[in-house]
Amino acid sequence: MKRLNDARVALKHNGTFASGHQIEQAREALADFFTTVMPKVFDVDFDSIDMVDLLTQPEAKRLLKEAQTNADVGDYIHAMAGLDLAFKALLRHYKHRDWGSRRRPFDFGDDLQFFDEPKISARDRMTSRLAKLSEFMDEAQEALRVMSLGIDYPSFVRFNVTTPNLHAYGNGQHRYVRAKFLEVVTAEDYDWARHFVIESGLRASKAHDLQAMMREGCKANRSVAEPPRTACLDRWCRSLTGRARVTMRTDPVCP
Known part of the structure; x- marks a missing residue:
């Protein structure tokens, strides 16, 4: 972990890229670390881990x-x-x-x-x-x-x-x-x-x-005693009345 952190600090603060040898060395160290720790902590073999799971x-x-x-x-x-x-x-x-x-x-x-x-x-x-x-x-x-x-x-x-x-x-x-x-x-x-x-x-x-x-919403709507009502705005000809009438109708909640 110290070698990995040293490489991180060198790149972040000094702009020094790690060599191919250092990268491979860090990869091997991490692979050995996970191979040793995974069975002890998670009771899972590291080589058996698959993203499919x-x-x-x-x-x-x-x-x-x-x-x-x-x-x-x-x-x-x-x-x-x-x-x-x-x-x-x-x-x-x-x-x-x-x-x-x-x-x-x-x-x-x-x-x-x-x-x-x-x-x-x-x-x-x-x-x-x-x-x-x-x-x-x-x-x-x-x-x-x-x-x-x-x-x-x-x-x-x-x-x-x-x-x-x-x-x-x-x-x-x-x-x-x-x-x-x-x-x-x-x-x-x-x-x-x-x-x-x-x-x-x-x-x-x-x-x-x-x-x-969606399931919870439909479940909640079906559980009420009275079906919920939705407002339907029926616009009259404003040139004649200048008003809008709101009527209520019962619609199915989960079509």
């Missing part, structure tokens, strides 16, 4: 750990596919959560499905406009879900570029094509993508406080 989204956490088992044996393509599943599970966690009402603030509407009617095609002049709108909605819906949870969108785009394009089937299976670009995926690519999913989960966890607030 900080996540509060159970399905995403499980899939991240499964992806790691593939990375441990060098199958980075399959591991990247697992990371993509984990990220999708992260978004679903907030899309389908019980918010205490029918409002789902991180949903942005139902997903477009292949069997939706009417059938649309960009080559059909009668439905080409609908096809364009549907394509925009699909892309915008995903972007809104990502950004509304505080996830960095450019990083999300990079994540999509480096992970396989998964296809879901009705039996719950997922498949992907081993495209040429996946053959050059490295351990560094996997580490970056894994860190992105973990960081996204930590950012998204801020929404849990909002969920608690």
Whole structure:
């Protein structure tokens, strides 16, 4: 600790940067310190600590750990596919959560499905406009879900570029094509993508406080004997009366 503090003082007060040898020496000293102290104080092996354990989204956490088992044996393509599943599970966690009402603030509407009617095609002049709108909605819906949870969108785009394009089937299976670009995926690519999913989960966890607030608000409103009443301002034509009338109506509190 003294060597580390001496290096800090030299940089802060004298503008002297630590050498590569000093930095490595400090890293080794700190690693030895935590390796010795962690089991004694927290009863946890230092090498077993993983940021995944900080996540509060159970399905995403499980899939991240499964992806790691593939990375441990060098199958980075399959591991990247697992990371993509984990990220999708992260978004679903907030899309389908019980918010205490029918409002789902991180949903942005139902997903477009292949069997939706009417059938649309960009080559059909009668439905080409609908096809364009549907394509925009699909892309915008995903972007809104990502950004509304505080996830960095450019990083999300990079994540999509480096992970396989998964296809879901009705039996719950997922498949992907081993495209040429996946053959050059490295351990560094996997580490970056894994860190992105973990960081996204930590950012998204801020929404849990909002969920608690919505639940408590709806619970409080349902517990009162008489439904709360909201004021509706009905403006008369001021040129005739110069007055405004306030009427009261009972509205559902948790639509």
